[in-house]
Amino acid sequence: MLALKSSRKNIFRNIAIFFAILGPGIITGSVDNDAGGITTYSVAGALYGYKLIWTLIPSFLVLIIIQEMNARMGIVTGKGLADLIRENAGVKITFVIFIGLLLADIGNTTTEFAGVAGSMEVFNVSKYISVPIAGFMVWVLVVKGTYKIAERIFLIFSVSLLMYVVSALMGKPHWSEIGTSIAHPHMEYNSAYLAMVLGIIGTTIAPWMQFYMQSSVIEKGLKMKDFKYTLIDIIIGCIATVVVAFFIIVACASTLHVNGVTINEAKDAAFALKPLAGNLASIVFSFGLFIASIFSATILPLATAFYVCEAFGFEAGIDKKWDEAPEFYFLYTAILVVSCIIIMIPKAPLIQITLWSQVLNGMLLPVVLVCMIMLVNNKKIMGVHVNKPIYNVIGWITIAILVALSTLMIVMPIFN
Amino acid sequence: MTAITTFYLSRVLGLKVYATDGKYLGKLNDLLIETGADGQFVGEPYRPRVMSARLIKNGEITCLDFKQFSVSKIKNRYSITCKDPRIVSDEESFDFLLLKANILDKQIVDLNGRKLVRVNDVRLVSVNDGTFAVAVDVGTEGLLRRIGIGRPLKFFFSLFNISIPSKFILWDDVEAVDYSNFNIKLGTTFKKLNTLHPSDLADIIEDLGTHSRAHVFSNLDEERAADVLEEMEPKSQVDIIENMPIDKAADVLEKMPANEAADILDMLEDERAELLLREMEAETSEDVRELLEYEDREVGSIMNTDFLAFAETDTVEKVLEVIRSEKPEVEVLYNIFIVNETGKLNASLSLRDLVISEPTVKLSAIMNKKHILVHDEDRLDSLAEIVSKYNLLSVPVVGKDNELLGMVVIDDIIEDLMGRRRTK
Numbered sequence: 001m002l003a004l005k006s007s008r009k010n011i012f013r014n015i016a017i018f019f020a021i022l023g024p025g026i027i028t029g030s031v032d033n034d035a036g037g038i039t040t041y042s043v044a045g046a047l048y049g050y051k052l053i054w055t056l057i058p059s060f061l062v063l064i065i066i067q068e069m070n071a072r073m074g075i076v077t078g079k080g081l082a083d084l085i086r087e088n089a090g091v092k093i094t095f096v097i098f099i100g101l102l103l104a105d106i107g108n109t110t111t112e113f114a115g116v117a118g119s120m121e122v123f124n125v126s127k128y129i130s131v132p133i134a135g136f137m138v139w140v141l142v143v144k145g146t147y148k149i150a151e152r153i154f155l156i157f158s159v160s161l162l163m164y165v166v167s168a169l170m171g172k173p174h175w176s177e178i179g180t181s182i183a184h185p186h187m188e189y190n191s192a193y194l195a196m197v198l199g200i201i202g203t204t205i206a207p208w209m210q211f212y213m214q215s216s217v218i219e220k221g222l223k224m225k226d227f228k229y230t231l232i233d234i235i236i237g238c239i240a241t242v243v244v245a246f247f248i249i250v251a252c253a254s255t256l257h258v259n260g261v262t263i264n265e266a267k268d269a270a271f272a273l274k275p276l277a278g279n280l281a282s283i284v285f286s287f288g289l290f291i292a293s294i295f296s297a298t299i300l301p302l303a304t305a306f307y308v309c310e311a312f313g314f315e316a317g318i319d320k321k322w323d324e325a326p327e328f329y330f331l332y333t334a335i336l337v338v339s340c341i342i343i344m345i346p347k348a349p350l351i352q353i354t355l356w357s358q359v360l361n362g363m364l365l366p367v368v369l370v371c372m373i374m375l376v377n378n379k380k381i382m383g384v385h386v387n388k389p390i391y392n393v394i395g396w397i398t399i400a401i402l403v404a405l406s407t408l409m410i411v412m413p414i415f416n
Numbered sequence: 417m418t419a420i421t422t423f424y425l426s427r428v429l430g431l432k433v434y435a436t437d438g439k440y441l442g443k444l445n446d447l448l449i450e451t452g453a454d455g456q457f458v459g460e461p462y463r464p465r466v467m468s469a470r471l472i473k474n475g476e477i478t479c480l481d482f483k484q485f486s487v488s489k490i491k492n493r494y495s496i497t498c499k500d501p502r503i504v505s506d507e508e509s510f511d512f513l514l515l516k517a518n519i520l521d522k523q524i525v526d527l528n529g530r531k532l533v534r535v536n537d538v539r540l541v542s543v544n545d546g547t548f549a550v551a552v553d554v555g556t557e558g559l560l561r562r563i564g565i566g567r568p569l570k571f572f573f574s575l576f577n578i579s580i581p582s583k584f585i586l587w588d589d590v591e592a593v594d595y596s597n598f599n600i601k602l603g604t605t606f607k608k609l610n611t612l613h614p615s616d617l618a619d620i621i622e623d624l625g626t627h628s629r630a631h632v633f634s635n636l637d638e639e640r641a642a643d644v645l646e647e648m649e650p651k652s653q654v655d656i657i658e659n660m661p662i663d664k665a666a667d668v669l670e671k672m673p674a675n676e677a678a679d680i681l682d683m684l685e686d687e688r689a690e691l692l693l694r695e696m697e698a699e700t701s702e703d704v705r706e707l708l709e710y711e712d713r714e715v716g717s718i719m720n721t722d723f724l725a726f727a728e729t730d731t732v733e734k735v736l737e738v739i740r741s742e743k744p745e746v747e748v749l750y751n752i753f754i755v756n757e758t759g760k761l762n763a764s765l766s767l768r769d770l771v772i773s774e775p776t777v778k779l780s781a782i783m784n785k786k787h788i789l790v791h792d793e794d795r796l797d798s799l800a801e802i803v804s805k806y807n808l809l810s811v812p813v814v815g816k817d818n819e820l821l822g823m824v825v826i827d828d829i830i831e832d833l834m835g836r837r838r839t840k
Contacts (some may be wrong), residue, residue: 078626087521091536091562221651312559313534 024216025067025230028209029237033161033244034296035115036108036361038289039354040203041245042269044196045252046262050178053249054185055197059204060242062398065391066369067234069376070210074217075224076385081214082310084375097367098311102335104364105208105304107357109339112300114350115293117343118265119286128344135340138297139333142318157291161244163284167273168247171254178250194409195359201402202362204241208300210368211307224385263351301339305332359409366402369395421489424553425515425538426562428487433471433496441501442471442478447540448512449549462588463548466540467512468504469496479504487542513592515549522594523624524552526585527608530616532623536562539584552590555583593620594628606635614640618647630659642671645680653680658688666695673745674700674721675828678707715799716792718832719813719822725753726779728762733775747825750809754783761812761820763787789814792821799829 044052070081077084086094113131120130187193222230251273256263263269270285302318305328309316315325322329342348373395376387387395425447433441449464466482484499513519515538523532536558539551557580560566570580591608609617609632621629621644633641633656645653645668657665657680669677669692681689681704693701703721710716722744726735735752752770754763763783773782788802789812802811803826810823 076626078624078629083523083625086534090521091559092564095563221655313536313554 023220023233024071024213024222025234025237026240027155027216027237028067028213029240030155031212031296031299032204032206032209032237032241033292034108034112034300035118035289035293036111036206036296036354036358037203037241037245038161038248038292039111039115039263039269039351040196040199040358041248042252042256043263043351043355044200045249046256046269048186048193048196049253049257050174050181050250051186052196052200053178053246054182055200056204056242056245056249057182058398059201060238062201062394063205063238063241064235065394066205066210066372067213067238068231069372069387069391069395070214071217071222071230071234072224072227072385073372073376073382074214075222075227075230076382078218080218080307080310081211081372081375082307084381085371086311086313088375088378088381089371093371094311097371098308100364100367101207102304102308104357104360105300106335106338107353107360108206108208109297109301109304109335110342111354111357112293112297113339113343114354115289116297118350119289119293121265122270122282122286131340131343134294134297135336138294139336142298142302142332143329155295157295160288160291163273163288164244164247164251168251168254171251173250173254189408189412191409191412194405194412195355198362198402198405198409199355199358200245201405202360202365203358204245205365206358206361207364207368208303208307210372212299212303215303215306265351301332301335304335305329362402363406366399366406369399369402373399419488421487421494421542422550423487423489423494423540423542424558424561425520425540428494428496429516431494431496433469433485433498435498435501440473441480441498442473442476444469444496445472445477446470446514446516447482447547448479448509448514451511451513461586463541463550464513464587466547466549468509470514479506479509482547485547487540487547518594519552519592522592524554525591525593525609525612525620526554527589527591527611528585530612530620532620533585549587551584551586553582553584555581557582593624593632606632609636610640614643615647618644618652622648622652629656634660634664638667638671641668646672646676650679650683654683657684657692662691662695666692669704670696670700673747674703675707675718675822678704678717682708710792713796714792715790715794715796715813715824716821718796718828719792719824720747720828721822722748723753723812723820723823724748725755725759725820727756728754728778728780728783730779731775732770732773732777732779732782735770735779736775747810747827750825751812751823753812753820753823754779755820759819761787761789761814761818764812787812789818790824791815796832799824800833803829 073079073081073084079087082098085097089097113135116134117127117131121127217230252263252269255261256268261268269289270282273281273285306316308331309325309328312327314327316328317325320328342353343350373387373392376382377392379386429444429446431444433444435441446469447466448468448470450467451464468479468482469485471478471480480498481502481504484502485496486499487494487496489495519535519538522535524535525531526533533554535552535554537553538549539553540547540549542548557566557570560569560580566580573580588608591606593606593609612620621632624632629652633644636644645656648656657669660668669680672680677700681692684692693705696704707716707719707721710719724735724738724742724744726738739749749767752765752767753761754765756762763785764787765779765783769782769784788806788808790799790802792813792815799811802808808826810825812820813822813824815821
């Protein structure tokens with residue numbers, strides 16, 4: 001009797017498996033396009049036109065490889081990245097990495113609230129009102145545990161970022177120019193340009209996302225035998241990220257760069273949507289920015305508090321009560337509060353803060369990557385699933401390039 | 417020198433070790449302790465002895481017998497010396513636990529707290545008789561000490577009269593389970609884990625990494641494994657059963673109540689479920705197959721097929737004899753059922769009524785004919801109300817001809833209620 005059922009089940013089973021496994025890659029890909037991402041790509045397009053588009057291609061490839069490594073590590077070991085680092089790199093190195101991660105993520109959370117403030121300013125709501133309210137709402141949403149539903153709602157709304165695609169196409173981009181700039185990568189050796197490159201990489205491949213991806217994979221209970229589905233999920237997520245990034249840059253290049261408009265505030269970036277939305281561009285843009293910011297503001301600080309606690313052996317998780325996991329709740333609340341306060345400082349340069357936090361991501365990335373490569377090549381941990389040599393080659397080249405970029409960027413001003 | 421030296425593992429790792437004649441032997445890489453696999457747990461405080469030391473010299477690893485070693489503290493610095501270096505072979509150290517590789521920075525089971533904690537350091541004591549591991553340090557102070565800012569921070573906070581929390585757990589109250597290497601040393605039985613309630617053990621096993629999970633689970637005896645498996649989340653249940661050899665998995669499933677086994681088998685791929693059913697004992701697998709036939713919202717799907725049934729002419733004494741020899745699980749005892757020759761349910765009897773009666777009394781005198789029952793194809797929704805209204809711990813389930821098929825236990829009804837609320 002079981003045999004009869006199975007043939008009918010097979011077709012549906014494959015589809016069902018795909019949808020059940022779907023998730024970590026796509027969610028991570030969507031969260032990637034947060035306030036930091038939108039801002040960085042917009043500024044890149046406005047300042048440099050099409051010249052920085054080529055950076056998306058190596059970012060895309062590296063992103064897939066890194067996420068694949070995370071997924072593989074998570075499935076094979078059943079342990080989070082923070083756990084693995086703590087168990088194999090010792091406490092001192094763990095301490096340094098996670099303090100760095102914490103600082104970078106406070107920066108990233110600050111960016112999300114900068115997005116909230118910026119988007120609400122379009123409606124003339126002062127940041128002193130919008131930020132505390134948003135911060136409080138997010139805190140309640142997470143601590144009271146209903147954020148999973150919110151996650152799903154945001155995920156649906158994040159599809160709204162596709163409006164950039166339409167707007168970019170309507171702005172009549174110069175495809176031949178785009179093609180040339182990809183084929184002949186443009187490189188300037190000044191701090192500003194290098195920072196921009198680092199920022200784009202840092203916002204596309206944010207370190208905190210590696211931890212998030214590995215934990216999602218474990219939570220979903222995925223298996224190595226279904227790995228090809230996981231890989232498809234990852235590739236789709238990365239494509240989503242990079243496609244949106246590409247069109248944001250193109251849209252801004254065609255509208256802002258062409259007219260010599262620089263982005264000093266969020267509402268300047270709304271100009272990029274004029275071809276699509278006309279006079280409604282600002283409103284449409286603000287809506288998209290707000291959703292993206294709140295989405296990430298719920299996930300990011302939570303993830304950070306979780307991994308930092310995991311690394312240091314403190315209890316963590318929103319399923320635990322306050323007195324069961326005091327360090328976790330304290331850390332989470334502190335991250336939110338500090339970020340909100342930074343944004344509310346009078347005349348805080350929201351755009352600058354945003355860009356520099358993404359650069360910080362780019363600088364922290366090689367450190368996390370080194371740890372990951374060490375772990376994923378360790379036979380004792382991964383058994384037969386260690387890295388194929390090509391992955392290691394790409395990994396080390398990426399690390400070398402990132403370190404070179406960071407060093408150059410820091411050192412350049414000294415020579416000028 | 418009758419000295420007692422207490423020290424932390426982190427402070428001695430990496431120290432240079434010299435022989436008493438001044439020869440450099442290498443840097444201390446790890447300490448190996450005995451695992452006490454042979455019934456050390458006899459109510460005496462157990463402190464495992466350090467059996468050997470792993471040294472690295474010029475990239476080469478040697479394992480030396482620790483009997484000849486001595487640890488001393490001179491002027492705030494530790495020094496380790498060896499009287500007579502004797503190499504320990506791999507077979508000799510087969511059963512030993514490596515402190516740095518297997519314990520330090522790994523997760524360990526806190527038996528009193530019934531959860532996993534991370535080891536920040538290990539506290540050892542060195543006396544004339546030898547060196548022993550005493551406790552694990554899982555507190556914040558240990559963490560800070562490892563980072564290297566322990567002393568300055570302690571001093572800083574002491575100015576405000578705030579002390580940094582420290583937490584030690586004695587070796588008796590922990591169990592090392594995290595063997596994340598692939599060189600798993602078999603033969604270590606986790607005796608101390610048996611003191612944990614299956615529910616707590618299930619939670620802990622779920623929190624472990626993939627290898628440790630499989631390792632700990634495969635070391636439980638079948639009865640215990642079945643109890644623990646019952647308490648796990650569905651995803652973990654599937655994970656464990658899929659990674660066990662078929663014969664062992666079948667043994668474990670046999671020891672579970674048939675409806676629980678049916679639930680797990682339902683979640684597996686059909687081929688594997690079929691293999692397991694064939695491997696199981698015929699009687700049990702038949703029960704399970706029947707249960708698999710029921711729809712999800714029918715009473716039959718959460719029915720337990722283990723029950724006690726007697727004839728009304730049986731005496732109280734006979735019932736108690738049967739209970740003593742069968743030793744059923746506790747749910748089976750909530751209510752005892754009385755059936756006629758064809759297996760038709762006539763009456764039921766609670767454990768209370770049984771126990772307060774004289775041994776010679778016949779069941780017909782104390783049984784309750786006005787009993788509540790449900791049919792196997794009834795909807796589950798009705799059950800919660802019935803149980804609550806009539807204050808029942810279990811409800812008998814009958815088939816079309818009122819023949820007794822099994823019973824539904826209050827625990828399963830509550831789980832179902834909670835499960836449904838979660839999906840709403």
